[in-house]
Amino acid sequence: MKFQVLDIIPHLKNPVTGEIVSTADRLNQVVETARRAEELGYDSFSVGERHAGEFVSSSPTTVLAAIAVVTGRIRLQTGVTVLSVLDPVRVAEDYATIDQLSRGRLELVIGKGNEVLQYPLFGLSLDDQWDLLAEKYALLRSLWRKESVTWSGRFRPALTEPTTTTPRPFAGSPRIWHGSATTLTSAALAAKWGDPLFTANAIQPRGNYKVLIDHYREEYARHGHDPRHQYLGSGSGAGGVFLADTTQEAIRQYGPVYEGLTANRNVPGNNSPFRDIQHAVAEGPALVGSPEQVIDKILSYHSLYKHDLQSISLPTTLPFEQQLEILERFALDVIPAVRASAPSTLWESSDPFGGRPGFAGATEADAAATVTADHAFNRTDNAYVFAH
Secondary structure, three states: OOEEEEOOOOOOOOOOOOOOOHHHHHHHHHHHHHHHHHHHHOOOEEEEEOOOOOOOOOOOOHHHHHHHHHOOOEEEEEEEEHHHHOHHHHHHHHHHHHHHHHHOEEEEEEEEEOOHHHHHOOOOHHHHHHHHHHHHHHHHHHHHHHHOOEOOOOOOOOEEEEEEOOOOOOOOOOOEEEEEOHHHHHHHHHHHHOOEEEOOOOOOHHHHHHHHHHHHHHHHHOOOOOOOHHHHOOOOOOOOOOEEEHHHHHHHHHHHHHHHHHHHHOOOOOOOOOOOOOHHHHHOOOEEEOOOHHHHHHHHHHHHHOOOOOEEEEOOOOHHHHHHHHHHHHHHHHHHHHHHHHHOOOOOOOOOOOOOOOHHHHOOOOOOHHHHHHHHHHHHHHHHHOOO
16 A cells, blocks of 8 residues: 545644644645655655635645655645636646656646535536536646647637647646545546546545445446556545554543544534544544554555555644654554555556656656747747737
């Protein structure tokens, strides 16, 4: 199994102490966590995107660009890119820039997001969220895989002139995953295109997510896609991972924080049924406990999901030094045992995208030709704009 650190960059007070760091400190913590995660051998670092609520993740491209500069091997992912509210042309440009900065380490996880207030903010109707996602993904996919794209659709002005977005991705289109949390729709969209799926595994009982995963695998097979591309990622519950020498000690230390955060969150339809820490540890997806308890829980989910990528999130209301201690202990005491028991081909040589990053040997097929084509396109495009 491979391991990802996800930060959707919540910016919250610690419910026990009332303390909160500044926005600048919170953002810099994300970059430093990614740098340290690379040192500790994590496989990927993911940045979320939210445009409403108590988050400072409205510009994940900026944060990922900063991370790209201070890292050299860890893969960079999103969790999720809220494609439904974005312009696919701009998404293609921004994330291809990060892909170039990181020399091919980028992979997107797209979705419609689970924050309903984002839609009116961008002048969009919540009723269209799934149609927006499907249409915009089809365009993004074309923009990264093709040049001289013309296109028309329902939600965006048509591309009537042949369009080639620049810069181009580092070495062909980055892999795109689909985030899935509550309905069959995202799972079906991933299966339709033959893409990997990332199950949130955040707040619902595990059986609910198993339904979505099974639907994805059934639809994937029905569409006849190459099984080498069928990877699955899984989240690890709202609240963050917390380790201690014993599970009871972890519950004692972290329980008041977990329960305070859970009690303060009241979003109908998006609340965890695991309101107290004992319930969350016993039956929920929260990775709270001794290293042995957390290993057993991850493997119990793997027996059900057969996932390849395990995502964890740090308890970001705790002091930053304590977060880094948890990150290190998880890397040392949990990851080796899980990897030994649940191997995966993700990002290995048999993975079609395994050799894509620069450090794995991927290079641009013809960098000079790419630059020439980009420049020629820009000259043509500018001439068109000024002439009309």
